[in-house]
Amino acid sequence: MFCVKDFEAAAREKLDPVHADFIAGGARDEITVRANEEAFARLRLLPRVLRGRAVPGLDVTLLGGHARLPVLLSPTAFHKLVDPEGELATARAAAAAGAVMIASMASTVAVGEIADAARAAAGPGETVPLWFQLYLQPDPEITEALVRRATDAGCTALVVTVDSPVLGASERNRRNGFHDLPAGLRCENLVDLRDGEFGHVRQIAMSPEFSWEHITWLRSVTELPILLKGVLHPEDARLAVRHGVSGLLLSNHGGRQLDTVPATLEALPAIVAAVAGRIPVLLDGGVRRGTDAVKALALGARAVGIGRPVMWALAADGEKGVRRLLELLREEIEDALALCGAAGLDELTPDLVRPAWSGPLFGGAVS
Numbered sequence: 295m296f297c298v299k300d301f302e303a304a305a306r307e308k309l310d311p312v313h314a315d316f317i318a319g320g321a322r323d324e325i326t327v328r329a330n331e332e333a334f335a336r337l338r339l340l341p342r343v344l345r346g347r348a349v350p351g352l353d354v355t356l357l358g359g360h361a362r363l364p365v366l367l368s369p370t371a372f373h374k375l376v377d378p379e380g381e382l383a384t385a386r387a388a389a390a391a392g393a394v395m396i397a398s399m400a401s402t403v404a405v406g407e408i409a410d411a412a413r414a415a416a417g418p419g420e421t422v423p424l425w426f427q428l429y430l431q432p433d434p435e436i437t438e439a440l441v442r443r444a445t446d447a448g449c450t451a452l453v454v455t456v457d458s459p460v461l462g463a464s465e466r467n468r469r470n471g472f473h474d475l476p477a478g479l480r481c482e483n484l485v486d487l488r489d490g491e492f493g494h495v496r497q498i499a500m501s502p503e504f505s506w507e508h509i510t511w512l513r514s515v516t517e518l519p520i521l522l523k524g525v526l527h528p529e530d531a532r533l534a535v536r537h538g539v540s541g542l543l544l545s546n547h548g549g550r551q552l553d554t555v556p557a558t559l560e561a562l563p564a565i566v567a568a569v570a571g572r573i574p575v576l577l578d579g580g581v582r583r584g585t586d587a588v589k590a591l592a593l594g595a596r597a598v599g600i601g602r603p604v605m606w607a608l609a610a611d612g613e614k615g616v617r618r619l620l621e622l623l624r625e626e627i628e629d630a631l632a633l634c635g636a637a638g639l640d641e642l643t644p645d646l647v648r649p650a651w652s653g654p655l656f657g658g659a660v661s
């Protein structure tokens with residue numbers, strides 16, 4: 295395995311095609327799925343030279359916690375669909391790399407067990423950066439029970455996914471008849487959320503009725519920092535700041551919710567301008583190369599998230615695969631930083647990025 299895309303090919307070979315499609319797919323025509331990757335390809339890096347810089351370091355502070363890599367594992371559901379160890383394998387690999395893992399509410403291992411696995415694999419004296427992704431539930435008691443589970447597990451932030459008032463329509467899944475987990479697997483965080491239940495698995499409910507009031511309410515029931523995942527409109531970014539949100543994960547759900555929304559990289563400058571440095575902005579969607587990460591960071595993201603690559607690496611080679619994936623991205627980011635003449639992530643500035651040349655207009659020169 296020499297690059298992220300090698301894992302994609304390896305995963306395709308190994309997986310049931312229905313499951314490979316579940317991972318690859320997006321909403322409707324998958325225009326946004328493609329746009330995410332294309333947006334990175336359309337930007338060019340403009341490096342500086344002879345700057346006499348030290349070998350670059352990749353350490354980053356995220357919500358007061360420390361990570362050794364500016365790459366987060368974005369929340370993805372159902373890891374046991376592709377590997378028998380599931381999220382335990384992912385968590386060990388993330389902790390070993392010092393990368394933040396955002397455990398999905400729809401994980402096939404309970405968040406407490408994910409946290410234990412991460413702790414066991416982390417370096418001595420290191421706190422494991424584990425965050426929990428949450429879909430608000432119409433019944434506030436259920437949401438609170440989930441928050442309690444994440445808090446008890448030792449998660450240090452809640453990532454509330456707000457781009458899903460309804461479930462995105464994947465036509466691949468519909469054509470393949472893929473609607474649910476196979477027998478034997480279940481969303482372990484959703485088991486027995488109410489006192490006195492035994493073996494009852496709740497379905498994740500989605501609702502268009504959630505509003506900013508629910509974020510205010512969530513703020514009042516937890517001490518944990520709250521990030522919103524899925525804000526694309528700059529006005530919503532400003533509202534998030536006003537509602538006491540601690541960070542944004544700029545995301546279009548990997549093109550799996552509303553099709554034809556902008557690539558996250560395209561949306562980034564306006565979101566960065568809207569929050570004006572008051573809270574960190576993270577970004578996911580289409581990150582496949584160290585240079586992709588560097589471009590997003592240069593345009594103001596604090597870190598980037600990866601979704602599908604984690605599933606591919608896990609499917610290809612379990613924990614080892616995810617370790618290798620994170621090593622490759624580390625190498626590629628270090629390499630790109632050095633080649634840009636930057637000693638660290640904070641030296642990545644917007645002047646290092648420019649749009650690809652679209653060709654001469656009327657024979658005119660391009661400056």
Ligand SMILES: Cc1cc2nc3c(=O)[nH]c(=O)nc-3n(C[C@H](O)[C@H](O)[C@H](O)COP(=O)(O)O)c2cc1C
Binds near residue numbers: 578581
């Ligand atoms: C198989 C799969 C499952 C996902 N499950 C969740 C989820 O449970 N919660 C969530 O907020 N986002 C989920 N996402 C979206 C990811 O968190 C992330 O936004 C997206 O995958 C990033 O784009 P990328 O796959 O191009 O890296 C999922 C994505 C995939 C591919």
